[in-house]
Amino acid sequence: QAMKDKKVDFAFYTAMSFVYAEKEANAKVLLKSVWDKPFYYSTVVTKPNRKIASLKSLKGKKIGFVDEKSTSGYLLPILELNKLGVNKEDLQIVYTQNHKNSIEMLEKGEVDAIAVFCNDAKGKKGAWETYFPEKKLKMKTLWVSEALPTDPFTVRKDFFESNTDFTYDVMMTFLELPSTVKDHNILKETIGVTKMVTANSSQYDTIRKLIKDIQ
Incomplete structure (x- = not known):
């Protein structure tokens, strides 16, 4: 404005x-x-010990999104879920307000999966390394978007x-x-x-x- x-x-x-x-x-x-x-990706990740194999497996699960205006932390993953037949009503959605909070909630077991940004097409390096580099957190990647500017x-x-x-x-x-x-x-x-x-x-x-x- x-x-x-x-x-x-x-x-x-x-x-x-x-x-x-x-x-x-x-x-x-x-x-x-x-x-x-000069570009980044959206990814949906869970913990390696969770019995969640794909985005479709998130139906009925609790998932952490940043907020409804976040490109990588909500919009792209929710569109992909919709394409797979998983609607908002099928999820227990928690809005975390930022990517760091999403990671912390996943680590505490407060959500089953999260949508955050990542820096590579395979989802190996993401928000968890940016905010907690010393912890060397392990994630299981469920999905990665196309490159975003x-x-x-x-x-x-x-x-x-x-x-x-x-x-x-x-x-x-x-x-x-x-x-x-x-x-x-x-x-x-x-x-x-x-x-x-x-x-x-x-x-x-x-x-x-x-x-x-x-x-």
Whole structure:
């Protein structure tokens, strides 16, 4: 809303929020965040000792989702479950509010499975390693989504058109930050990402398709 009202010129969005902002607030993507890679995945995992072999096995089980607006922590997995004939009414849903809480609840046995983000196509490295690297938690992967684009950094299009040089200066500052400060990754310390890379609107087509499927 702030970009739509021209109160801000630049903004970070989640991937899904950007798709709406592009249409409603004239947002133009410039860069995207990189944690491990410039894309990530959604995964549904359980503990190795649970007798749950597949997504279909979750029928009647208690599953932890982040919240209804989370792409990896709810939307993609719930769509996949629906495709398999498992509806919301077939699940005992717990909204955990964040990925870290989801992992903790699974470890405590408060839920049977969780939907969280992961960093590879096989679901081997995920939120559990990000938040609890020292614990070396073991997970059983039930499903992994297709690759998803990471969160974008955007500019309002009319601002870009009238301030092109300044916008490129801002972009270059973000792109060069990780390599210009010795022993400190300012991006990681301030916004939690390893670096920024250039991006374009077409990289978010996966999210547009997801929104279309939801509607």
